Amino acid sequence: MPTVTAAKSQAKRLRASLQADGTAISHAKALELVAAQHGYRDWNTLHAAISRAGTVLPGLGDEVEGRYLGHAFKATVVGAEASRPGWTRLSFDLERPVNVSKFASFSVLRKRIAGTLGPDGRTREHTSDGVPHISLSI
Incomplete structure (x- = not known):
């Protein structure tokens, strides 16, 4: 929001x-x-x-910092759409692509990412070790 x-x-x-x-x-x-x-x-x-709302999520054009699949990022919000009360689908254009591959011999670079974030600035979806896919530094 x-x-x-x-x-x-x-x-x-x-x-x-x-x-x-x-x-x-x-x-x-x-x-x-x-x-x-x-x-x-x-x-x-x-x-x-x-x-x-207790926590205010960023809006279109805002600069943000956070973590995506455990990798730190800085980004600009390029899309924002209300999903359900308190949750917003945000799309980010990352300042620098992040490599989300766990293998040294293989790269999977992401420059644009998206997720539905709750009032706490985190996605409900998480990795197998419990880390949210996206979490913002709010």
Whole structure:
């Protein structure tokens, strides 16, 4: 879930993008569209959910740090979609690819990753040793 500031920034970017394509909308309409993108019926409902949330997950365009399959990463959030209350599907563009292979003779590089993160900034899915696939430093 984004912060109120991040959601307002998303609305501002959306409005500017639509304006550039020849479609003018009000800031209020842009806020309503951002709320819908996050799975809420209107801006007031999204705003209330943000206010109730204990931990705030990053939003579109935010810079983050964390761990992916045990590897440290720095990334930019390139996708954010509300999944269910308190959970958000986030997509990340990693600053540097990480090699997720356990074998020295084989490389599996990941530059873009995605996962559904809960209010604690971690995925429910985890490795066999109990480490979350993605965990953010919040």
